[in-house]
Amino acid sequence: MSAPLYQLKAEFFKTLGHPVRVRVLELLSRREYAVSEMLSEIGVEAAHLSQQLAVLRRANLVVPRREGSAVHYSLTDPRVAELLRVARTILSGVLTGQAELLADLQAAEPDAAPRRRRPTSR
Numbered sequence: 001m002s003a004p005l006y007q008l009k010a011e012f013f014k015t016l017g018h019p020v021r022v023r024v025l026e027l028l029s030r031r032e033y034a035v036s037e038m039l040s041e042i043g044v045e046a047a048h049l050s051q052q053l054a055v056l057r058r059a060n061l062v063v064p065r066r067e068g069s070a071v072h073y074s075l076t077d078p079r080v081a082e083l084l085r086v087a088r089t090i091l092s093g094v095l096t097g098q099a100e101l102l103a104d105l106q107a108a109e110p111d112a113a114p115r116r117r118r119p120t121s122r
Helices: 007-017 019-030 035-042 044-058 079-107
Strands: 062-067 070-075
Touching: 019 035, 019 044, 019 062, 019 070, 019 079, 035 044, 035 070, 044 062
Parallel strands: none
Antiparallel strands: 062 070
């Protein structure tokens, strides 16, 4: 018996649940990258990047291509880039709403801001 669709979706989103993996996918949304290029762009240890790329490979989100001694990666499906753009749009809306709420709260009670106490001399 196969897993229910909601469970597969949850596993898919768990795969996206790491900042390095998201950053790799964002880079690959632009073009194919060699691992060495990704290292300089992302700024993590080679072993850590390798581990995250393995997770993305197992999830079939990226595909490697060997060229001499270099390994290049690309997205397996351009819709991954679209998903990242949609996520950015959603987050932008959420953060805008939060900023507006914060501004409303601050405007409603300007005296409610905590005052700093002056240090006392002993």
